Amino acid sequence: MFLNNLKYSKKKGLVKMKSTAKNLLILAIGIMLIPCLVFFKDKLTSVSSTPLTDEVKILSSESGKINTISRKDYLLYSTLAAIPANYSDEALKAQIVLQNTYIAHERQFPGEDLNGADISDDETVYQKIMSDDEAAKLYDDIDEVYDEILTYDSSPIAVAFFESSFGQTESAEDIWGEQISYLKSVNCESDKDIDETALTVSSEDLKDKLEESFDITLSDNTDNWIYITEKSDAGTPLEIELDEQKKIPASEFYIAAGLASQHFSISVDDDTFTFTVKGSGHLVGMSQSYAEALSTNGKDYKQILKYFFDGCEILNVK
Numbered sequence: 001m002f003l004n005n006l007k008y009s010k011k012k013g014l015v016k017m018k019s020t021a022k023n024l025l026i027l028a029i030g031i032m033l034i035p036c037l038v039f040f041k042d043k044l045t046s047v048s049s050t051p052l053t054d055e056v057k058i059l060s061s062e063s064g065k066i067n068t069i070s071r072k073d074y075l076l077y078s079t080l081a082a083i084p085a086n087y088s089d090e091a092l093k094a095q096i097v098l099q100n101t102y103i104a105h106e107r108q109f110p111g112e113d114l115n116g117a118d119i120s121d122d123e124t125v126y127q128k129i130m131s132d133d134e135a136a137k138l139y140d141d142i143d144e145v146y147d148e149i150l151t152y153d154s155s156p157i158a159v160a161f162f163e164s165s166f167g168q169t170e171s172a173e174d175i176w177g178e179q180i181s182y183l184k185s186v187n188c189e190s191d192k193d194i195d196e197t198a199l200t201v202s203s204e205d206l207k208d209k210l211e212e213s214f215d216i217t218l219s220d221n222t223d224n225w226i227y228i229t230e231k232s233d234a235g236t237p238l239e240i241e242l243d244e245q246k247k248i249p250a251s252e253f254y255i256a257a258g259l260a261s262q263h264f265s266i267s268v269d270d271d272t273f274t275f276t277v278k279g280s281g282h283l284v285g286m287s288q289s290y291a292e293a294l295s296t297n298g299k300d301y302k303q304i305l306k307y308f309f310d311g312c313e314i315l316n317v318k
Contacts, residue, residue, distance in 0.1 A: 052104060052147060052317050059117035066117045075099050075142050082161070083288050085138065091292045092141050093301035095161070097314065098286065101149040104156040104317070147318040150305055152182050157312055162281025164289035166234075166263040167192035169308070174232045175251055175262065175284050182309045185234065188290035196278050197260055203271045206257065210242060213256035218243045226253075226266055226273070236263045236283065251282065285309070 056074040058067050075096050083095045106119055114120060150157050158180065160172070165188045172183035201209075203222050210225070211218060218225055221243075229247060230239035237250040254262045261279035268274075286308040294304050302314055 052100060052149070056103060056119070057117040059114050059120040061121055064115075066115065071100075071103070072139070072142055072146065074103070075146075076138055078102075079138065079142075087288070087292050088295040089137075089141055090295035090299065090301045090304060091288070092138060093145050094286065094291050094295075094304040095288070096142055096145050097148050097150055097301065097305060098159045098161060100145070100147075101151075101156045102159040104149045105158060108156070145301065147316050148314050149317060150309060150312050151315045152309075152312045154315075157182060157309060160282070160285025161288060162261075162279075162283060162285065163287075164194050164280045165191040165283055165287040166236075166261070166278035168234055169285065169287055170232055170234065170236055170262075170283040172284050174236070174238060175282060177249070182312050183284055184310055185232075186308060186310075188287045188293075190293040191279070191287055191290050194279070194289065196276055199257075199259060199275045199277065201257070201273050201275070203273065206273050209256055209258070213252070214242060214246060214248055216242055216246055222268055222271070222273075228266075234263075 052071065054071050055068050056071050058069065058074075059065075060067055078099045079092065079095050082099070083092065085092075087095075103118055110116070110118075150159075160183060167189065168187050168191075169185055171185045172178050172180040174185075203225075206225075207218050210216065225243050227241040227244075228237045228239070228250070229241045231237055237253075239247055240250050240253045241247050250262050254264060257275065259275055260277045261281055262283055263279050264275045264277045266273060266275055286305070291304050291308070294307060295301075299307070305314065306312065
């Protein structure tokens with residue numbers, strides 16, 4: 001889908017883009033979920049074999065056609081889809097480097113179903129309000145880090161970031177069962193101040209969600225439906241036993257149950273389940289809210305990225 005006088009939507013309303021947005025592709029990346037999938041690909045190759053070009057090719061899932069846009073426009077739209085535009089310059093630049101790294105990483109593993117494209121679009125479009133001033137400001141940030149990616153052992157990293165933590169990140173090994181040396185748990189002190197959220201679900205609705213998601217038939221005893229069998233050192237559920245029948249990863253459970261993050265507790269009262277949740281997202285990699293806090297405290301984007309991604313280096317590929 002191409003755009004003419006592009007409009008971006010958010011819960012608070014709509015804003016109309018200026019004419020320079022004409023004929024640009026909406027990037028439906030679903031970028032906050034993608035990092036969960038990239039760890040299980042083959043061994044990374046040298047970054048020199050996957051240079052950044054000035055264009056990004058995106059396969060349309062609707063038409064099967066490949067649409068080409070400038071990499072700068074890709075960075076603009078994917079960054080604004082992933083992080084609030086009013087975040088500080090350094091937090092935005094940290095995010096831009098991750099967007100660059102994502103493209104460099106994906107080009108190492110071109111799927112046959114992409115037909116030569118770099119990535120594919122998605123039917124679900126995550127959109128944010130963007131004013132002309134915000135767009136112009138972000139273009140300046142893009143220029144500064146346009147050719148930079150984040151690497152480990154000279155290869156683009158598998159990109160992982162999320163909205164906010166419960167006071168620390170979790171390791172990829174705990175959450176996804178994959179040991180990634182640069183995705184360890186780090187403290188995010190100011191994230192502790194973010195309010196918990198509570199989600200109350202009727203037993204009937206929860207039963208429908210769990211049975212559909214995990215191919216199980218739950219008993220009438222709601223007290224036995226959900227039992228946390230394993231937690232991380234920080235208290236994040238890692239494994240759930242459903243009705244004494246099936247054990248599943250908590251990383252799958254929280255998504256199926258519609259929770260904001262995997263760091264949750266449960267209480268049952270009659271025919272309702274209440275989930276108390278801290279944080280938002282999968283909890284691995286860079287907490288965007290703490291990246292903003294680090295920037296506010298004087299850290300630049302290089303320091304922010306090295307804080308979250310231990311042992312990684314920023315590389316200019318041009």
